[in-house]
Amino acid sequence: MPHDIEKHGHSLLPSDPELKVKALETALAKNGLIDPAALDEIIDTYQNKIGPKNGATIIAKAWLDQNFKNDLMTNTMPILEKFGFFGRQGEHIQIVENTPEVHNIVVCTLCSCYPWPLLGIPPTWYKSDAYRSRVVREPRKCLSEFGVTLPNNTKVRVWDSTAEIRYLVLPMLPKKYKDFDKEQLIELISRDAMIGAALIGNVT
Amino acid sequence: MINKAEYRPFNEPWHAQIFAITVHLNEQGHFNWNDWSKVFGAALSSKGSEKLIINDDDYYLIWLKTLEKFLGDAGKIQPNEIIQYFQDWRAAFLNTPHGQPVNLANLSAD
Numbered sequence: 001m002p003h004d005i006e007k008h009g010h011s012l013l014p015s016d017p018e019l020k021v022k023a024l025e026t027a028l029a030k031n032g033l034i035d036p037a038a039l040d041e042i043i044d045t046y047q048n049k050i051g052p053k054n055g056a057t058i059i060a061k062a063w064l065d066q067n068f069k070n071d072l073m074t075n076t077m078p079i080l081e082k083f084g085f086f087g088r089q090g091e092h093i094q095i096v097e098n099t100p101e102v103h104n105i106v107v108c109t110l111c112s113c114y115p116w117p118l119l120g121i122p123p124t125w126y127k128s129d130a131y132r133s134r135v136v137r138e139p140r141k142c143l144s145e146f147g148v149t150l151p152n153n154t155k156v157r158v159w160d161s162t163a164e165i166r167y168l169v170l171p172m173l174p175k176k177y178k179d180f181d182k183e184q185l186i187e188l189i190s191r192d193a194m195i196g197a198a199l200i201g202n203v204t
Numbered sequence: 205m206i207n208k209a210e211y212r213p214f215n216e217p218w219h220a221q222i223f224a225i226t227v228h229l230n231e232q233g234h235f236n237w238n239d240w241s242k243v244f245g246a247a248l249s250s251k252g253s254e255k256l257i258i259n260d261d262d263y264y265l266i267w268l269k270t271l272e273k274f275l276g277d278a279g280k281i282q283p284n285e286i287i288q289y290f291q292d293w294r295a296a297f298l299n300t301p302h303g304q305p306v307n308l309a310n311l312s313a314d
Binding site: 011014020022023024025033038040043052089111124128130163164191 | 214232245
């Protein structure tokens, strides 16, 4: 980042990528391809309206209501659409349920496909080469680095997202939280648990 | 306490801006998301061998470079326009007194 504002009379000079993005935006706006106001709206949506709380709302409801859960698992897209959580890029979302037998973890080895409507923008580690290249090869090792240790007889299943299909993990709810109400449950559900990189109640 | 970790979708404003430009162009029907994903995925994987993506800057720099080429190949922008506007913005920042809004009208404030 540039610095030393006081020494120069001019405005803080942005970094090259910042200037490049401005140049791209100017060119696209002059060519009539984008509306700068729409960009602000998209950023506001992803900063303030979409985020892991959307996913947590769905998960908490699924834990509390078996019928809702059944519908969610079998009829995912129409259910999510009712909540307004649908993919702006037209992708499908599949819910994968953790059980004592199988633990699910999600990656996008190709790039960084992610269930945006439910979790917002992915964290840095999800986009990193290290995670994308390693989790398929050595999922248990990656999980242990996230602080997740599974029983030996729990299998790990890795789901590789694509532009068309994104996954959301339905974590297991530990018995000690059985009496929690919806709001309390939502607080328990971390973003990482919905990617499969954490367990519920597993503070990292 | 578990879900209190602050959700920070973007670490830098330009990351948000390039993301929004891409989503907006797609929503306006200027390209298919699948096509973008393929090109971006290919760029990320070929990059994998040179420099690893460790932070968001690494990631969005590849995004920016790929989008520029993608839009250039599709004839949506001309490379020379980008170079020109890049220089214009740079000049505008250099010519705008600190504290005043910077825009391309300040290109030649001297």
